[in-house]
Amino acid sequence: MLCDRQKNTNVRLSLPAVCIVWQTAMIILFGVFIRYNEESDAHWIEHRKAKNISSDIENDFYFRYPSFQDVHVMIFVGFGFLMTFLKRYSFGAVGFNFLIAAFGLQWALLMQGWFHSLDYTDGKIKIGIENLINADFCVAGCLIAYGAVLGKVSPVQLLVLTLFGITLFAVEEYIILNLIHARDAGGSMVIHTFGGYYGLAISWMLYRPNLDQSSRLQGSVYHSDVFAMIGTLFLWMFWPSFNSAITDHGDGQHRAAINTYLALASTVLTTMAVSSLFQKHGKLDMVHIQNSTLAGGVAVGTAAEFMLMPYGSLIVGFCCGIVSTLGYIYLTPFMEKHLKIQDTCGIHNLHAMPGVIGGIVGAITAAAATESVYGPEGLINTFDFVGDFKDMVPTQQGGHQAAGICVAICFGVGGGIIVGCILRLPIWGDPADDNCFDDEPYWELPDDEESIPPVLQYNNHMRNKDV
């Protein structure tokens, strides 16, 4: 199983060092900067009375906590298990996903906090449930990028990818949401487009020309495909919570959930159709079912809170199921062969393309918004035409949305190239080509022979004696 070209994948010093030092840094930075906000602080009672809030149920916690927990499941079980499809990389898929998400959410609380939740009176970041959701969102961008390099990097590289990814995300998000004033509740642009291109650019920088020689492990087995469906389904089911988690209270959350529910349902049918149509005997391909069925949720991210209309959601899902599945069939092999981009999970088809589509759908929907559809107050609330932006009109908003897509792509590609350069340094303990897609370099693996039924073990025993 070993080969001469094996690299040193021993991370015994680097991994613990990075974990301990960075976690210590988090503690110090949290100590200096992070405090509870007025809804999670023990002074809430006094605050409530001062603001004449009639009941504890008006605390933002009750508006958002159920969605938060759903998003949390998507991040850890959804992304983690979606990547377990490889036959011998399930530990790495779910374990490293766990590691980088746990680190990333802390760093995201700080980075996003400085941009969005800084209380200038005392220089502290004040956090509540919405910050936790946003931190999970921010982490999602990096987990998407992990999908492109799955099986080809060390955990230390992943932590570096996450550190820079979160940082870039927070800046990009601030530019898109605050400076450009684009709306992006479900993150088609800020999460999926950015995360997709970030991962693809890194994968391009880390291109392994001889990888297909060792592709023995780059496939699934029956049970690993079933494990991956756990990830798929939890992502699919909870996507309405993802897209509605930070939208406006009331109709905003309500509408975002409905639109996402419908878009995803539509995607399933067209994914199955295309998957069957393009195989020789009409058989379905698990790769498509595991991934393309989710494209509708990505593509409806930006517009979910708008008056997209139920049929509009279905149309978006319809198109994305087709585009995404065709991407797996034609585009991924093309990109690997001609563009030198090895995209293990096909994030281009699941996140990058649908993300861009979502951005475009958002721009069109915003530009087409009218007062008769939204109501005068509804229009202002939905697009947040207040403060500096109180004179904006929907057509302008459409333009701003389009600008947001460009920023997300630029940050993704540019950031990915820079971070890819850093990750090419020969100090991170990444695996040799022969060790890719294998848990062996980074995990203590159980001896699986015992699990074979007795009769086979006996045969082996006999056989070995003969030999």
Add this chain to the structure above:
Amino acid sequence: MLCDRQKNTNVRLSLPAVCIVWQTAMIILFGVFIRYNEESDAHWIEHRKAKNISSDIENDFYFRYPSFQDVHVMIFVGFGFLMTFLKRYSFGAVGFNFLIAAFGLQWALLMQGWFHSLDYTDGKIKIGIENLINADFCVAGCLIAYGAVLGKVSPVQLLVLTLFGITLFAVEEYIILNLIHARDAGGSMVIHTFGGYYGLAISWMLYRPNLDQSSRLQGSVYHSDVFAMIGTLFLWMFWPSFNSAITDHGDGQHRAAINTYLALASTVLTTMAVSSLFQKHGKLDMVHIQNSTLAGGVAVGTAAEFMLMPYGSLIVGFCCGIVSTLGYIYLTPFMEKHLKIQDTCGIHNLHAMPGVIGGIVGAITAAAATESVYGPEGLINTFDFVGDFKDMVPTQQGGHQAAGICVAICFGVGGGIIVGCILRLPIWGDPADDNCFDDEPYWELPDDEESIPPVLQYNNHMRNKDV
């Protein structure tokens, strides 16, 4: 692996055609008919002010969204994984479940919408979170039916089963709930009784006399049984949400959750008891644990919102655990041998029988309701004695409940026979007897040999050389 009697299972034209055409039809119908309701529309703010609603938290979204997500998990992970127990049909179990649920919920929104949510002022169906829950419920009826024919039908047949199933469901539900004015919050009658008999009648029409000859694949392996427990547990845990999802705000939802929680707990103990008692060495049978533990949730569906009392819930669960497990031991083999009903998942024991029991429990509990137990307002609210039904009394309600059971059974059996006839047409690409319970006809399967530990592979290699 092939045999002469193999049928043509190539669905390369029929499956994509059905998916694309039906999804397109959905888009058109949604475009014509479906709009947001006043709680999910951007005009909500104005509506809120007009109705003097003090806070966004009063939006129905916050009363029902957590339950909705739990129900959603039951539909996709619960039903999907419960059926993964077969050794080589996990892709079909979880994948086709996914497909038909995604189609069914769209069609259900339309069918149920026309009956229940049509706004006569503009001829549009107005949807909100409650419609999504009801669509999931409607889908559940068809997924139950899928359990009876699991492994013996093509995906195209399943889509046809779903199209007619949803249609029948919506009519049956309208008759039971609106015309007869029965109450059935958790759907013992409208979902489980109907779905159960619908599936059994179809399975009877599709009887395969020579099936047991090929039953090599009609069993589980160790890991497939563990996968199935994921389905069982998510159904079991979230059943309180299922039964309380559309009950009255306040005490109605609260009480339904408590009753269901208790009934299910009680069922687990009696299921284990009977499973052990009827095996030669007292060993537990996974089939019972995976299925019969859920019967209490089914049987408490109708009465969950009534004042069933905690001990009443325990009694219902107690009986159903026994009845359902005995059903698996005696009734399923009997039905296969003498009634020509091949019921792969034993839905008669898990849904049909407990559903009827649930209907009866509901009728008795309703007939026995008194003003002293419910309070004058509580009685009116719980049984909805308003409008045309404001002069009804509990004993009458009991009679109406009983009538509901009969309607559900008639629709299930009658509809199933008709749909079964349609499904016998030789155009649907269903598998030959030898291909039943096998993912091979409809799925690209991974080559599993690689997953075998190296020492075994080596042995095979040697062995093959010898041969």
Add this chain to the structure above:
Amino acid sequence: MLCDRQKNTNVRLSLPAVCIVWQTAMIILFGVFIRYNEESDAHWIEHRKAKNISSDIENDFYFRYPSFQDVHVMIFVGFGFLMTFLKRYSFGAVGFNFLIAAFGLQWALLMQGWFHSLDYTDGKIKIGIENLINADFCVAGCLIAYGAVLGKVSPVQLLVLTLFGITLFAVEEYIILNLIHARDAGGSMVIHTFGGYYGLAISWMLYRPNLDQSSRLQGSVYHSDVFAMIGTLFLWMFWPSFNSAITDHGDGQHRAAINTYLALASTVLTTMAVSSLFQKHGKLDMVHIQNSTLAGGVAVGTAAEFMLMPYGSLIVGFCCGIVSTLGYIYLTPFMEKHLKIQDTCGIHNLHAMPGVIGGIVGAITAAAATESVYGPEGLINTFDFVGDFKDMVPTQQGGHQAAGICVAICFGVGGGIIVGCILRLPIWGDPADDNCFDDEPYWELPDDEESIPPVLQYNNHMRNKDV
């Protein structure tokens, strides 16, 4: 596979008898004692008007139901799947967990009800959603104890363990929370410390000196480790709901969720660090990732509702990841060798130690509380300085918290020794050493040979002929 020293593991009489008799007793006791409380009773409408509650959304159901469902998932999927790591004990792990939790929650409703929810006007226990959560909590203590004896006891022994465990828990909890007036929202003391030492003491009483001879099955296989990660992740993700489920409405729940979220994130990094650092080649050990990553949630249980501060939570998580992982590396082998405590799942590292740490953190945080940090009303609310305890000050509270830890340890160790004595009686059908960690004695197992790829089966066939 059999051996001479095999004990009689036939539970065909004892298991059904215990299940049926105890479940019948539950029905009778529930009939005598348990009723709906005013928020789940049909009189709620009248109650609401009398108390001038403006909306149904103020029903406690809406404050706590989402957390309840998360806790429910932790109990059944979390604990159940966490224990599936053994190669041939997945049925027992998830199945017996299911059985004892379903019994335990009923008994817990009664035991805790007598202490906390007895309505003295009519002698009835009035239950609502908070009672269901507390029942699940109570069950958690027994499931922790199950972890120590996993694979070494019969289901009847587990039911006995649960009966006494719940009883002891309810008494201990009453002493700690009501008599001593300690606060323990997330149960570091009452659940984890008690449950941990209860299980360890039982395991000590049931010591099997010759067990390591049969340890062939005491390990994992690749897929069983992935199954266990399902348990780990659902525990990890929903722990914020666990610690916030019964805290005060408003800021209490909000803060508890934030603190737990942060502590758990921090734990993941230090667990990975220590796991890698202490293995020869820096490889990660799945046992640590599956278990120690959860220690931060345990340790922040008591203080989660206090003003622990975000950085405080990170520090607690940081330390517990290290302590718990070192426990797995050094303490578990030491305890097995020198203290005769065989702790299958390492509950000492995951629950007992972190629980004690959590109690200490709670005592310190309480003692250090000041009015400036909490606000005058916040201090009273958070520590419940009302009624008999209205003159208490934070430093006193710190002392009471510390007393709580001692009570929990004493009940755990003392109760465990007594119950261990009972479980040593030779009437419970426990397995012989050679049958430990094997599902075979208590479960009908599927014949797994069919799942082997055809080429292997052919080889076996040939081989067997030769022999």
